[in-house]
Amino acid sequence: MPATTPLRLAIIVGSTRDGRFAPIVAEWTRAHAAGRDDLTVDVVDLIETPLPTVFPAFGQPPAPGTAELLAEVSPRLAAADAFVIVTPEYNHSFPAALKNAIDWHNREWHAKPVGFVSYGGVSGGLRAVEQLRVVLAELHAVTVRDTVSFHGHWDKFDADGKAVDPASDAAAKTMLDQLVWWAHALRDAKAVRPYAA
Numbered sequence: 337m338p339a340t341t342p343l344r345l346a347i348i349v350g351s352t353r354d355g356r357f358a359p360i361v362a363e364w365t366r367a368h369a370a371g372r373d374d375l376t377v378d379v380v381d382l383i384e385t386p387l388p389t390v391f392p393a394f395g396q397p398p399a400p401g402t403a404e405l406l407a408e409v410s411p412r413l414a415a416a417d418a419f420v421i422v423t424p425e426y427n428h429s430f431p432a433a434l435k436n437a438i439d440w441h442n443r444e445w446h447a448k449p450v451g452f453v454s455y456g457g458v459s460g461g462l463r464a465v466e467q468l469r470v471v472l473a474e475l476h477a478v479t480v481r482d483t484v485s486f487h488g489h490w491d492k493f494d495a496d497g498k499a500v501d502p503a504s505d506a507a508a509k510t511m512l513d514q515l516v517w518w519a520h521a522l523r524d525a526k527a528v529r530p531y532a533a
C-alpha cells in the first residue's frame with residue numbers, strides 16, 4: 337500500500353454509562369483526527385455496539401445472535417491500522433464494557449498502535465490508561481507514549497465542545513503524530529513480512 341494512502345483510525349469510545357460525558361471527549365478527539373489528511377476516521381462507540389459478556393467455550397461458535405453483534409464491531413477493528421481509545425477512569429481502571437470489547441478480539445489488535453485520550457477526577461484517567469497498556473501488550477498492540485488526559489474534565493470543555501486549555505490541543509497533535517508514525521511503520525513492515533504472532 338502506498339505510504340500516501342491515509343491510515344484507517346478507529347476511535348473506540350469506552351464508556352457506555354447513561355448520562356456519560358464520553359461524547360464530548362470523543363467528538364473532540366474525532367475532530368482532531370478528522371482534521372488531518374493522513375487519517376480516515378471510524379468512531380466505534382460501544383454504546384451503539386453492545387457485546388455479550390458470556391463467551392463461548394473454546395472452539396465453539398458464539399451463541400445465537402452474537403455473530404450479528406460482533407459483525408458490527410469486529411470488521412471495523414480488523415480494518416483499522418491504528419486505534420485511539422477514549423476512556424474514563426472507573427475505580428482506578430477502565431470500564432468493563434471496554435475490557436469486554438477488547439477481550440472479544442485478538443488478531444484485530446496485532447501489530448497495531450494504540451493511543452489514548454482519558455478523562456476523570458484528579459488523575460485524568462491515567463490509571464485507566466496504564467492498565468490498558470498492560471492488557472494491550474498481551475494482544476501484540478503497541479501503545480504510544482504520549483497521551484491526552486483531562487483531569488476534572490467537567491470544566492475542561494466549553495459549550496461548543498472545545499478544550500479550554502490549548503495545551504490539550506497540542507497534546508492531541510503530539511499523540512496523533514506518534515500514532516501515525518507507528519501506524520506507518522507497522523503497516524509498511526507487515527506489507528513486507530507478516531507479523532509473527
Ligand SMILES: Cc1cc2nc3c(=O)[nH]c(=O)nc-3n(C[C@H](O)[C@H](O)[C@H](O)COP(=O)(O)O)c2cc1C
Pocket residue numbers: 351352353355356357358359424425426427428429455456457458459460461
Ligand atoms: C463506577 C465509577 C467509578 C469511578 N471511579 C473513578 C476513579 O477511580 N477515579 C476517577 O478519577 N474518577 C472516577 N469516576 C468518575 C468518572 O471518571 C467520571 O464520572 C466520568 O465522567 C465517567 O465517564 P463517563 O461519564 O463518560 O461514563 C468513576 C465513575 C464511575 C461511574
